[in-house]
Structures are given as C-alpha cells and as structure tokens.
Amino acid sequence: MAEGTGREQWSSTAGFILASIGSAVGIGNIWRFPYIVGANGGGAFLIPYLISVFLFGLPLMVLEFAIGRSTKTSVLTAFRSMRDRLSVAGLAVVAIAALVLSYYLVITSWVLAYALFFTVGQPTDFAAFTGSYIPLIFFFISGVAVFLTVRSGVKEGIEMISRILIPILVVILLFLVVFALTQTGAADGIAFYLSPDYSRLSDPTVWTAAFGQAFFSLSVGMGVMLTYGSYLEGGNLFRNASVIAVADMLIAILAGLVIFPLVFTAGLDPASGVNLAFITLPAVFLEMRFGMILGALFFAMLFAAALTSAVSMFEVPVATMIDSFGYTRKRATRLIFGVIMLLGLPSALSYTALELDLFGVPFLDLSDYLFGTLGLIIAGLIISVVGGWYMDRTRICDEIGGCGWQQRAYVVLIRYCVPAILLITLIATLVQAGG
Numbered sequence: 001m002a003e004g005t006g007r008e009q010w011s012s013t014a015g016f017i018l019a020s021i022g023s024a025v026g027i028g029n030i031w032r033f034p035y036i037v038g039a040n041g042g043g044a045f046l047i048p049y050l051i052s053v054f055l056f057g058l059p060l061m062v063l064e065f066a067i068g069r070s071t072k073t074s075v076l077t078a079f080r081s082m083r084d085r086l087s088v089a090g091l092a093v094v095a096i097a098a099l100v101l102s103y104y105l106v107i108t109s110w111v112l113a114y115a116l117f118f119t120v121g122q123p124t125d126f127a128a129f130t131g132s133y134i135p136l137i138f139f140f141i142s143g144v145a146v147f148l149t150v151r152s153g154v155k156e157g158i159e160m161i162s163r164i165l166i167p168i169l170v171v172i173l174l175f176l177v178v179f180a181l182t183q184t185g186a187a188d189g190i191a192f193y194l195s196p197d198y199s200r201l202s203d204p205t206v207w208t209a210a211f212g213q214a215f216f217s218l219s220v221g222m223g224v225m226l227t228y229g230s231y232l233e234g235g236n237l238f239r240n241a242s243v244i245a246v247a248d249m250l251i252a253i254l255a256g257l258v259i260f261p262l263v264f265t266a267g268l269d270p271a272s273g274v275n276l277a278f279i280t281l282p283a284v285f286l287e288m289r290f291g292m293i294l295g296a297l298f299f300a301m302l303f304a305a306a307l308t309s310a311v312s313m314f315e316v317p318v319a320t321m322i323d324s325f326g327y328t329r330k331r332a333t334r335l336i337f338g339v340i341m342l343l344g345l346p347s348a349l350s351y352t353a354l355e356l357d358l359f360g361v362p363f364l365d366l367s368d369y370l371f372g373t374l375g376l377i378i379a380g381l382i383i384s385v386v387g388g389w390y391m392d393r394t395r396i397c398d399e400i401g402g403c404g405w406q407q408r409a410y411v412v413l414i415r416y417c418v419p420a421i422l423l424i425t426l427i428a429t430l431v432q433a434g435g
C-alpha cells in the first residue's frame with residue numbers, strides 16, 4: 001500500500017506484541033538456548049545473558065521500533081530519509097535478513113517433516129532423511145506457508161498467525177515441562193542445565209556466546225523489529241519491548257526444562273546443534289511411552305516457533321519492495337518467495353546426497369556462520385550506528401517519551417555501548433574462528 005493512502009497497521013498493541021513475540025521466539029529459543037546454557041556455565045550463564053538482553057538487546061529493539069514508528073516505513077526508505085548515502089547500509093541489512101531466512105527456512109522445513117513423521121508414527125533416521133531429496137519438498141512447503149502468510153498482510157496474515165500459534169506453543173510447552181519434570185532423569189537434567197559454574201564467567205567466549213544468542217533470540221539487528229514498528233501507532237516502546245524480551249527469555253528457559261530432563265531420563269548424552277534436535281531428541285522420544293505423541297507435540301511446537309520467525313524475516317524484503325520500489329504486496333511476496341527459494345537451495349542441498357559444501361563445510365553450516373552469526377552482528381552494528389548517530393535526537397526523544405535523564409542515558413547506550421559491544425563480539429567471533 002502506498003504512503004498516504006493509509007499504511008497497514010496492527011489491529012492493536014496486543015497484536016503487535018504477539019507478532020513480535022512470534023518473531024523473537026524461534027528455533028533459537030527452543031533448541032539453541034538450552035544447549036548454549038548447558039555448555040557455558042549452566043545457571044551462571046544467565047548473568048551475562050540477562051545483561052546482554054536488558055542492557056544491549058532491549059535498547060536496540062526500542063531503537064528499531066522507534067525508527068520504524070517515526071518514519072512509518074521499512075529499513076531502506078527509513079535509512080534513506082536520514083541520509084541518501086545510507087541506502088547502501090539499508091540494502092545490506094535487508095540482504096542479510098533474506099540470507100538468514102534462506103537457511104533458517106531449511107531447518108524450519110526439517111522441523112515440519114519431523115512433526116509430520118511423529119504424527120503418523122514413523123520417525124525416520126536423520127541421515128536417511130537428509131540424504132534423500134524429500135527435504136526439498138518440505139523446504140518448498142515451508143516456503144509456501146511463509147509466502148501465504150505474508151501475502152495475506154500485516155493484520156490478516158502476520159498478526160493472525162501469531163495470535164493462533166503463540167498461545168498453542170505456550171500450552172504445549174507448559175504441558176511438556178510438567179511431563180518432563182516428573183520423569184526419573186529430571187534432577188540430573190536440571191543439574192546439567194542449571195548448576196552454576198561461576199568460574200566460566202571469566203572466559204570471554206562465554207560472554208560473546210551470550211551477546212550473540214541474545215541478539216539472535218530477540219530478533220534484533222536485522223530490521224525485523226524496525227519493520228514491525230512501522231505498522232505501530234502509539235504505546236510505550238520500553239514497556240512493549242520489555243514484555244517481548246521477558247516472554248522470549250521465559251520460553252527459552254522453559255524449553256531447557258523440557259529437553260534436558262528428557263535426554264537424561266533416556267540415559268543419553270546431550271549433543272549440540274543440529275544433532276540435539278534431530279538425532280538425540282527423536283531417540284529420546286522413541287524410547288518413551290507415548291513417545292510418538294510427545295515427539296509430535298514437541299516438533300509441532302518448534303514448527304510454530306520457527307514459522308512465525310521465518311515470516312518476520314520474509315516481511316523485511318517484502319516491505320522494502322513495497323515501500324521503496326512501489327510493488328504491491330502480492331507482487332512483492334511472489335518475487336521474494338522466488339528469491340528465497342533460490343538463495344536457500346544450496347543450504348537445502350547441503351545435507352542431501354549432493355552434499356553441497358564449500359571448503360568442506362556444508363553450505364547450511366557456512367550460512368549459519370556467515371549470515372546468522374557474522375551477518376547478524378554486522379547488521380546490528382549498522383542499525384545501531386545509523387539510529388544512534390543519524391536519527392534526529394529530538395525524534396528519538398519523541399518516540400521514547402521525552403528527553404529526561406533516562407532518555408539521555410539511553411542515547412549514550414545506543415550511541416556508544418551497543419555498537420562497542422557488537423564490535424567486540426564481531427572481532428572475538430572472527431578471532432575464535434581463526435584460532
């Protein structure tokens with residue numbers, strides 16, 4: 001819809017918050033967070049994580065909402081409205097969002113496949129599944145689901161799907177938590193997950209893990225929250241962002257209370273990454289009574305989380321095509337669907353018999369590192385620098401409720417602290433990769 005003829009809007013603040021929670025709560029919460037906690041000092045990890053979320057992630061989220069709401073447009077046009085030459089920076093952010101989506105959708109499609117396999121009572125071995133070309137079909141189906149949602153619009157598509165899926169997700173999660181905590185391995189699982197090892201806090205990699213996870217989990221730094229903010233009228237941005245951040249964190253913590261008690265009950269070792277979700281957990285479910293139902297519920301929950309996150313990333317380039325290039329929503333979604341399918345193909349093929357890789361690293365893992373880790377930090381750096389330094393100070397103040405000392409402290413945070421922490425995380429991540 002063109003400017004001036006009435007921009008699309010959320011139906012209410014609650015709708016906006018639910019959609020943002022839908023974006024934030026994703027694969028990152030349900031399977032990535034628990035493992036990172038277990039591997040980085042257990043309960044002690046919550047200290048750097050809380051600092052990352054509230055001191056750095058949350059201010060960036062508020063900034064994105066503020067830019068979006070005040071300019072009433074998406075990343076590219078918003079940046080261009082501050083300075084012409086910022087267009088390149090805007091394009092970079094949009095490109096990174098599309099690239100992250102391209103591989104995120106591949107994992108989303110595996111989750112969909114597993115939800116279906118458990119529902120029909122026939123879970124397949126992961127290597128056999130990914131070695132076939134069946135994942136390509138699921139990749140296409142997941143892409144279509146995202147496409148149809150975004151094509152239906154902000155209110156009828158994105159908001160609607162979050163209103164339906166997020167409550168379902170929470171109900172399944174709570175049920176699984178109660179179930180997992182009553183199993184025999186619950187105490188051991190929780191001990192692995194949360195026993196604090198404070199000595200780990202002196203390890204800088206624990207801190208960079210916390211920063212990376214916090215930004216990824218909150219969906220900040222990729223223009224998603226900026227775009228969602230552009231469909232928003234009124235409301236207290238700090239309050240709304242806090243609700244989103246707290247919900248995101250609670251769901252992540254609860255997911256660990258499902259995973260580790262179950263893994264330890266089955267007497268298995270907690271694995272990392274892809275193996276945890278697609279090899280260890282299915283093995284756990286196969287050993288349990290009612291394992292098929294539990295597996296189906298777990299993967300359905302994960303799919304609900306992943307789909308609403310994928311939708312939010314898809315909206316970034318779509319909104320750009322609408323706002324900056326005058327496309328209709330229908331045309332924009334069709335184009336972006338094609339682009340994402342093409343971009344995602346190498347990742348989708350990387351675990352098939354074709355084993356598409358680069359320098360021996362599967363394309364999917366490479367994308368996760370290049371786009372999901374490095375790209376996300378770079379895009380976050382771009383948004384914080386552009387918002388902090390090029391956005392009019394009084395405009396920021398207008399958005400965050402005045403220009404008192406709190407707001408001034410906030411501006412310092414966003415101008416100096418957030419970019420500094422992102423820069424340090426970027427350098428540390430590169431050094432770690434080289435070392």
Ligand code: PFF
Nearest residue numbers: 024026027028217219222224
């Ligand atoms: N927050 C999502 C998750 O935790 O899985 C992933 C994500 C979505 C990251 C959207 C970035 C983004 F812009």
